[in-house]
Amino acid sequence: MDKEFAARRRRDLIIAAVLAAIAAATPLFVKDVVVQNILILTLMYAGLSQSWNILSGYCGQISLGHALYFGLGAYTTELLFTKFGVLPWFGMLAGGVVSALIAMGLGYPFFRLRGHYFVIATIVIAEIGLLLFHNWEWAGAAMGITIPIRGDSWLKFQFLRTKLPYFYFALALCCIAWFVTWWLENSKWGFWWRAVKDNPDAAESLGVDVFNSKMGAAAVSAFLVAIGGSFYAQFVSYIDPESVMGFQFSLLMALPAVLGGIGTLWGPVLGAAILIPLTELTRFKFGGSGRGVDLIVYGTLIVLISLALPRGLLSLFSRPKKTGATR
Amino acid sequence: MGLLYGLIAVGLALIFGLMDVTNFAHGEFLMIAMYLSFFLFAFFAIDPLLSAPLVAAALFIFGAVVYLLIVRFAMRAKANAGMVQIFTTFGLAIVMRGLAQFFFTPDYRSIPHSWLGGKTISIAGIFLPEPQLVGALVSILAFAGLYFFIHRTDFGRALEATREDPGAVALVGIDKNRVFAFGWGLGAALVGLAGAIMASFFYIYPDVGASFALIAYVTVALGGFGSVFGAFAGGIIVGLVEATTALVLPPSLKSVGIYAVYLLVVFIRPRGLFGSI
Amino acid sequence: MTPLLETRGVWQRFGGLVANSDVSISVGRGEIVGLIGPNGAGKSTLFNLIAGVLPPTQGSILFDGEDVTRMPAAERCQRGVGRTFQVVKSFETMTVIDNVIVGALVRNTVMREARRKALEVLEFTGLAARAHVLASDLVPAEKRRLEVARALATEPKLLLLDEVLTGLTPTEAQTGVALVRKVRDAGITVLMVEHVMEIVMPLVDRAIVLDLGKVLVEGKPNDVVRDPKVIKAYLGDRHAVGA
Numbered sequence: 081m082d083k084e085f086a087a088r089r090r091r092d093l094i095i096a097a098v099l100a101a102i103a104a105a106t107p108l109f110v111k112d113v114v115v116q117n118i119l120i121l122t123l124m125y126a127g128l129s130q131s132w133n134i135l136s137g138y139c140g141q142i143s144l145g146h147a148l149y150f151g152l153g154a155y156t157t158e159l160l161f162t163k164f165g166v167l168p169w170f171g172m173l174a175g176g177v178v179s180a181l182i183a184m185g186l187g188y189p190f191f192r193l194r195g196h197y198f199v200i201a202t203i204v205i206a207e208i209g210l211l212l213f214h215n216w217e218w219a220g221a222a223m224g225i226t227i228p229i230r231g232d233s234w235l236k237f238q239f240l241r242t243k244l245p246y247f248y249f250a251l252a253l254c255c256i257a258w259f260v261t262w263w264l265e266n267s268k269w270g271f272w273w274r275a276v277k278d279n280p281d282a283a284e285s286l287g288v289d290v291f292n293s294k295m296g297a298a299a300v301s302a303f304l305v306a307i308g309g310s311f312y313a314q315f316v317s318y319i320d321p322e323s324v325m326g327f328q329f330s331l332l333m334a335l336p337a338v339l340g341g342i343g344t345l346w347g348p349v350l351g352a353a354i355l356i357p358l359t360e361l362t363r364f365k366f367g368g369s370g371r372g373v374d375l376i377v378y379g380t381l382i383v384l385i386s387l388a389l390p391r392g393l394l395s396l397f398s399r400p401k402k403t404g405a406t407r
Numbered sequence: 408m409g410l411l412y413g414l415i416a417v418g419l420a421l422i423f424g425l426m427d428v429t430n431f432a433h434g435e436f437l438m439i440a441m442y443l444s445f446f447l448f449a450f451f452a453i454d455p456l457l458s459a460p461l462v463a464a465a466l467f468i469f470g471a472v473v474y475l476l477i478v479r480f481a482m483r484a485k486a487n488a489g490m491v492q493i494f495t496t497f498g499l500a501i502v503m504r505g506l507a508q509f510f511f512t513p514d515y516r517s518i519p520h521s522w523l524g525g526k527t528i529s530i531a532g533i534f535l536p537e538p539q540l541v542g543a544l545v546s547i548l549a550f551a552g553l554y555f556f557i558h559r560t561d562f563g564r565a566l567e568a569t570r571e572d573p574g575a576v577a578l579v580g581i582d583k584n585r586v587f588a589f590g591w592g593l594g595a596a597l598v599g600l601a602g603a604i605m606a607s608f609f610y611i612y613p614d615v616g617a618s619f620a621l622i623a624y625v626t627v628a629l630g631g632f633g634s635v636f637g638a639f640a641g642g643i644i645v646g647l648v649e650a651t652t653a654l655v656l657p658p659s660l661k662s663v664g665i666y667a668v669y670l671l672v673v674f675i676r677p678r679g680l681f682g683s684i
Numbered sequence: 685m686t687p688l689l690e691t692r693g694v695w696q697r698f699g700g701l702v703a704n705s706d707v708s709i710s711v712g713r714g715e716i717v718g719l720i721g722p723n724g725a726g727k728s729t730l731f732n733l734i735a736g737v738l739p740p741t742q743g744s745i746l747f748d749g750e751d752v753t754r755m756p757a758a759e760r761c762q763r764g765v766g767r768t769f770q771v772v773k774s775f776e777t778m779t780v781i782d783n784v785i786v787g788a789l790v791r792n793t794v795m796r797e798a799r800r801k802a803l804e805v806l807e808f809t810g811l812a813a814r815a816h817v818l819a820s821d822l823v824p825a826e827k828r829r830l831e832v833a834r835a836l837a838t839e840p841k842l843l844l845l846d847e848v849l850t851g852l853t854p855t856e857a858q859t860g861v862a863l864v865r866k867v868r869d870a871g872i873t874v875l876m877v878e879h880v881m882e883i884v885m886p887l888v889d890r891a892i893v894l895d896l897g898k899v900l901v902e903g904k905p906n907d908v909v910r911d912p913k914v915i916k917a918y919l920g921d922r923h924a925v926g927a
Contacts, residue, residue, distance in 0.1 A: 084816070142490070142493075144493075194677070197679070199493075200624050200628045201673060204621075207621065211660055212660075212663070215657060266795055268789050271786050274777065275775050275786045278776055278778060279776075281737075281773060282773035282834075283775075284758050284761075285757050286787045286834060286838055287759075287761035287790035327621075331497065338490050374505070375505025375508065376501075376505035376509065380498070380502055381498070382495075382498030382501065383498035383499055387480050
């Protein structure tokens, strides 16, 4: 039955494994710290965007407030670590759980909203989070939290002399987010989400629990993004509200998926692989002037890609499928 | 202050609500207007109050051109129209910020001795800062004008009809692009007006738009998309809430009040106070 | 034996407008029942009440002996109510088979089985050749058929069809009629709303005519079409349309 479908699923999995293997081998050849840095960020944003894509791409609930979950992940991990000495590994899970719970709590009122009203509500809630952390003395307020460095340690997940562990963690995060998407895509949830995105009324009539499927997507998405936030906090070893909960993160999570192909399995990875190095390179090449050339280049590219390829870069690769006569 | 938010918001409301297009570069329109006003002052010593009509006219052209060169194509997108609009206008915003940094440098600028700046006026023993007062007056006039324009003129009706059914409108010989370009121009002109007034009492820098843009969105959504009166009411509510929050919470938290009120309103009325779409 | 579906004294008011007043109908197992009537007779409202889009202002709805008056649409689907939409609501960005799988997931939790079920239904409805086409690429008649396929995949006891035959070419309508018969022969009860009597009368076992929100006449199609009240309601309607 439906061999074509099974073959496609297997092919996706094999491609992913090959890509992951290639990525895992790059540090053998790439010794330059700046380039390694870019690779780490690319993998991280690929993972984040993949997670964002679950709620916004598959389930169609466009969130521009995912910075909230990113920041919550970072803050939960670091507050637990600096205040209570909880190891980051546990803090990471805690951050994920906290974010998922908050995402579901917010889901109750939010998922009644549609269109622009929903998008603005997501921006606003992240902004409220940002302002609250700005004024929360115990959490360092605007000063943020500096993570005490006690030397390289897997236990505390901090490394001074090498970036490799961060690289492999970012790779793992990206792979996990991809695999979760791959797995969910062919599950009841994946089908429910796409149905809800395309037409909630029809979905309802086919027995889809519209509300709970949105909640499920929000929880998975927020959990994974929070793990990314925890990782980022460990990676940069200093966090403040702007640097982990700013609006730019919400956009940077959405952009790769949108540019690559929103609601697709490969879109976020492809988008991040192009966008993040580009961002970093323009910043590196033109950013030094402080005169915004990087912004001009970056912005122009976004405008051009959005206009030229509304379905994302991925649409360049997919052959239009119109088998069978149109009668 | 609320009325100024209202004025920024109503320009957005026109674009966002009446034409149902997202404009994430709205704050940058404001930024451009403030710079224009600044340079007119710096080079020609034209007071912001006098240059306001000039700035509005310039922004009108700018808005129309942006529509014709970019937004028109974003609206035509066959897939993901919403996302395409968000990200094209967002990309545009980044470009505008970059251009502003490039040409105007990231320095903070201000207009030192305008007619209005820093002066206060006393009405019945209450001291009010002049610029805000003038701002309020201009806003009320602009609202009244716009309201009349949308609801009483042929163009206003054409605009509404075009949003609802571009195909049918084309049949009766209305060119969608002309109507929308005019609408964008008008929306931008209103922001231009707001920018010119604000230039006399706000610092001007490339990122200034960002801080107002979100509040403008909230204002429009609070009032409800598609309603000019809603944006006006939204502006007043936002202003009042901001002032009240500032009394009870530290100043850095003043926006929280606005955001909270927005969430509260849409949870009770998912289409804003006066929204039709 | 209890009827599969029963409405008891159902009222629906929208503000001052009464869309359904005191409607009591029943649909027996294995029947094809036509719900017909002129424009504005309250057919669509009654249809939506049965499908669970909204609860009635007054009265109760029983399905398979159970009171489902206030049950949401998704749960009714699980109980065995399948429906189509008058204005087609395909999942446009999904392929035809994926559309149908959404329906099949109601009774099949394992993906492999849901997929098999979907293929089976596509075969049954004659859409198998188009399985991997995007729903947005289908022609209107195929979209109608997809709606039926999707609903059938939920393995309903009662299939509600909302004007599935309207607006089709004569050939397409014939294929449609054949499909409805096939559905009934598979043991599924059918309640279909149609505006145009000519198409449905030869197909249905029993017709219920609504007019002005009330049940006007109920009976065998042949008797119904000759009923003076029905003729008057329809002629009146035609005059109104002509005016």
